[in-house]
């Protein structure tokens with residue numbers, strides 16, 4: 001009877017660990033924005049923070065105005 005309890009505990013532990021690792025992997029992939037390069041200074045930054053000027057991407061409005069002239 002004691003062996004059955006150990007077996008159930010081990011199965012539960014494996015289930016919890018796989019569920020936790022799946023959840024953390026999902027969070028990492030969904031929170032990781034695509035990295036893009038600034039056309040003016042060459043800095044790598046997340047796509048969601050980019051400043052678009054025509055077809056070019058910039059890290060800030062400052063770089064955008066520098067390259068726009």
Ligand SMILES: [Zn+2]
Nearest residue numbers: 038041059063
């Ligand atoms: Zn820049």
